[in-house]
Amino acid sequence: MFSRKNLKLLTDPINKNNPITIQVLGICSALAVTVKLKPAFVMALSVVFVMAMSNVIISLLRKTIPNRIRIIVQLVVIAALVIIVDEILKAYVFDISKQLTVFVGLIITNCIIMGRLEAFALANKPWPSLLDGIGNAAGYGAILIIVAFFRELFGSGTIWNVQVIPDSFYELGYVNNGMFILPPMALIVVGVIIWVQRAKNPELQEEN
Amino acid sequence: MNRNSNTYIFIFSIIMVIVVGAILSFVAISLKPMQTKNVEIEKKRNILSALQIKNTVENAEDLFDKYITEMIAVNTNGEIIPDVDVFELDLKKELYKEHEDIKLPVFIGKLDNGELKYIIPLSGKGLWGPIWGYIALNEDMTTVFGATFSHKSETPGLGAEIETDWYQQKFSEKKIFDENGDFVSIKVVKGGAPPDNIHGVDAISGGTITSNGLEDMLFDCLKLYEPYLNNK
Numbered sequence: 001m002f003s004r005k006n007l008k009l010l011t012d013p014i015n016k017n018n019p020i021t022i023q024v025l026g027i028c029s030a031l032a033v034t035v036k037l038k039p040a041f042v043m044a045l046s047v048v049f050v051m052a053m054s055n056v057i058i059s060l061l062r063k064t065i066p067n068r069i070r071i072i073v074q075l076v077v078i079a080a081l082v083i084i085v086d087e088i089l090k091a092y093v094f095d096i097s098k099q100l101t102v103f104v105g106l107i108i109t110n111c112i113i114m115g116r117l118e119a120f121a122l123a124n125k126p127w128p129s130l131l132d133g134i135g136n137a138a139g140y141g142a143i144l145i146i147v148a149f150f151r152e153l154f155g156s157g158t159i160w161n162v163q164v165i166p167d168s169f170y171e172l173g174y175v176n177n178g179m180f181i182l183p184p185m186a187l188i189v190v191g192v193i194i195w196v197q198r199a200k201n202p203e204l205q206e207e208n
Numbered sequence: 209m210n211r212n213s214n215t216y217i218f219i220f221s222i223i224m225v226i227v228v229g230a231i232l233s234f235v236a237i238s239l240k241p242m243q244t245k246n247v248e249i250e251k252k253r254n255i256l257s258a259l260q261i262k263n264t265v266e267n268a269e270d271l272f273d274k275y276i277t278e279m280i281a282v283n284t285n286g287e288i289i290p291d292v293d294v295f296e297l298d299l300k301k302e303l304y305k306e307h308e309d310i311k312l313p314v315f316i317g318k319l320d321n322g323e324l325k326y327i328i329p330l331s332g333k334g335l336w337g338p339i340w341g342y343i344a345l346n347e348d349m350t351t352v353f354g355a356t357f358s359h360k361s362e363t364p365g366l367g368a369e370i371e372t373d374w375y376q377q378k379f380s381e382k383k384i385f386d387e388n389g390d391f392v393s394i395k396v397v398k399g400g401a402p403p404d405n406i407h408g409v410d411a412i413s414g415g416t417i418t419s420n421g422l423e424d425m426l427f428d429c430l431k432l433y434e435p436y437l438n439n440k
Contacts, residue, residue, distance in 0.1 A: 035365040066217045073224060080228045084235050091239040094246040095265075102336075102361045156365060178414060181365040 001127070009131040013139035016201060019112045020143040021194045026112040030144055030190060031183040033103050037160050040148035042096050043103055044141025046089075048134060050081045051113050055133030057081075058121040065122070074117045075108075082107045112140055147189045155180030251295075257356040257376075258327050258342035259317045276327075278316040284308065286435030299429070300331040300338065312432055317344070325353050328433055332425025335417040337361040339370065339425060343379070349437040352394070355379035357422065367418030378409045384430055384437075391434050393427040396420065 019025045033043045054077050058065070065073050086104045089097035097104070107113070116136050121129040152158055154177045157165035165174065179185045198204045210216060249265060252272040256263045263271050279294035284307055297313040315327040326349065330341045341357035355376050362368040369375050379394065383406045386392050392407050396419040401408035411419040430437075 035363075064211070064220065066211050066220055068212065069217055069221065072221075076224060076228055080232060083232055087235050087239050087243070090246065091242040094243075094250065098250075098358075181414060 006128055006131055009128055010135040010138075013132075013136040014142055015139075015197070016204065018139045018143065018197075019115070019136050020140055020190065021197055022204065023112075023115070025115055026110050026140055027187070027190065029103070029106055029110055030140075030147060031186040032106065033100075034144055034148040034151050034186050035155065035181055036152050036158075037145065037148045038096075039100055039103065040144045041141075042100055043107075044137070044144050046085050046100075046104060047107055047110065047113070047140060048137040049085060050078065050107050051116065051137040052130055052133040053081050054078050054113060055116060055121040055129040056126050058117045059124060059126045059129035062122050062124075070122065071114075071118075074114055078113055078117075079108050110140075112136060143190065143193065146193060147186055150189050151180045151186060155185070254342050254356050254358065255315055255317075255327055258344040258354050259319070259325055260344070260354040275317045275319070276315050277318045280314050280316070281311045282314060282433070282436045283312070284310050284432055284435065286433075286437075286439040299329045300340070303331060303428075310432065312436070314433075314436070315342075323347065328430065330357075330425050330429045332421055332428065334359050334362045334370075334421045335367050335415075336363070339418065339421055341370075341425070343426070343430075345384070345437070350383045350385040352379050352382045352384065359418070362418050363415070365414075366412065367415035369412050369415060370418060370422055375412070382406055382409065384426075389438075391431065393430055394423070396423045 013019055016022070020027065020030055029043070034040050054074070057077050058074060061073070082105065085107070086097070089100070089104065116132060120132045124132070149159065152160075153164065157163060157170075157176050165176075177185075249268050253263050253265070253268045255276065256268060256271055259275060261271060261275060281289045281292035281294050281297060283289055289311055292311055294313045294315075297311055299313065302310045302312065313329055315329075317325045317327055319325065324347050325344045326347075327342050327344045330343060332339050337360035339357060339359040339362065341355060343355045344353040345351065346353050357370040357376060359368060359371060362370065382394050384391065384393055386407070395401075395408045396411040397405065397408040398411045398416070398419075400410045
C-alpha cells in the first residue's frame with residue numbers, strides 16, 4: 001500500500017516535481033485566488049478533492065475509454081466533479097461558497113488536473129493514481145497557500161482576515177503595498193519561490 | 209469490442225452522458241431545498257445587517273420575525289400595492305419591467321427602542337457581475353441608518369471590499385436628500401470624501417468600477433423609491 005514507490009508519488013509533487021514551480025502548470029489560478037489566505041485554502045481543498053476523485057475515476061475507466069475521445073471524457077469527469085463540489089459548497093457551507101464565487105468553476109480549467117489524468121491516471125492503477133492526485137493537488141495547494149500568505153500580509157496587512165500589522169506601524173507611515181493585491185505580484189512571488197527552491201536543490205538546476 | 213471503432217465511441221459517449229447527467233440532476237435536485245433555504249436566510253441576514261442587528265445563520269429567522277414588523281410593496285408613484293408576497297419579490301427582475309408595472313419591496317423594521325426603520329433593497333452591476341444590497345433609512349426618510357452590500361464576483365481585496373463592515377459603516381448618517389428636499393443619492397468620492405460631506409463616501413482604491421457601480425445602483429434604485437419616500 002505505502003511502498004517507497006507509492007510514497008514518492010505523494011511527496012515528490014510537493015517539492016521536487018511541484019506542478020507549479022517545476023512543471024509551471026496551473027499558474028493562472030495561482031494568480032487569481034491568492035489575494036487572501038482563506039479562499040486560497042478552500043480552493044486548495046477543492047482541488048485536492050477534484051484531482052483525487054478524477055484520477056481514480058479515469059484510472060478505473062482507463063481500459064474502456066476510447067483513445068480518440070479521451071480528452072472529452074476527462075473534461076466531462078472533471079466538470080461533473082467540479083459542479084458537484086460547487087453544489088455541495090452552496091448547500092452546506094454557503095458562506096465560503098459566496099467567497100469563492102467563480103473560482104470553484106475555474107477548477108475545470110486547471111491544467112494540472114488534466115495534465116495528471118493524461119500523464120498518469122490513464123496508464124496506472126487506481127491506488128497509485130489516487131496518491132498521485134492527492135500529491136499533485138497538495139503541491140499545488142502548498143504553493144497557493146505560501147503565495148496567499150505573503151500577498152495577504154503585505155497587501156492587506158492581515159493573515160486569515162485578522163490584522164497582524166499593528167496600528168502603530170500605520171501611524172508611523174507604513175502603508176499596505178497595493179501591488180500585492182494585483183496579479184503580477186503573485187507571479188513575482190512564485191518566481192521568488194522557484195528561485196529559493198532551485199538554490200536549495202542543486203539537482204533541479206539545468207546545465208547550460 | 210474494438211475500442212477505436214465508431215460504434216464503440218458512440219455507445220461510450222451516450223452512456224457517459226446519461227450517467228453523468230443522471231448524477232448531476234440527482235445532486236442538484238436533492239441539494240436544491242437546502243440551497244433555497246440558504247439563499248432565504250442570506251436575504252434575511254442582509255436585511256438584519258442593514259438594520260445594524262448582529263445575527264448568525266442560526267438565529268436570523270427568529271430575529272427577522274421579531275424585528276421586521278411589516279413588508280409592503282409600492283409602485284413607482286409611491287402608492288402601496290396590496291396583496292403581494294413581498295419577501296419573494298426580486299428587485300433585479302422588477303427593474304427589467306415597464307416603469308408602471310414595477311413592484312418595489314419595502315421592509316419596515318422596529319428596533320428595541322421603538323424607532324421605525326425603512327429598509328430598501330438595491331440591485332446593480334459591479335465590474336464582473338451583479339452587486340446588491342439593502343439600505344435602512346430613518347423615519348425622516350433621508351438619513352441612512354445602515355447599509356449592507358454583497359456581490360457575486362468582484363475582485364477580492366479590491367471591489368469585494370464593499371462587502372466589509374468597515375466600508376458599510378461609512379454610509380451611516382449620510383443623507384440621500386439635500387436641504388431643499390431634492391434627491392441627490394450618495395456619491396462615491398475618489399481620493400476620499402471629507403467627513404463633513406453628508407452625501408458622499410470614499411471610493412475604494414483599485415475598485416473604481418465597482419465603486420461607480422455602487423453609486424449608480426444607489427442612485428437608480430433610490431430614484432424609483434423617491435415618490436414613496438416623499439409621500440411619507
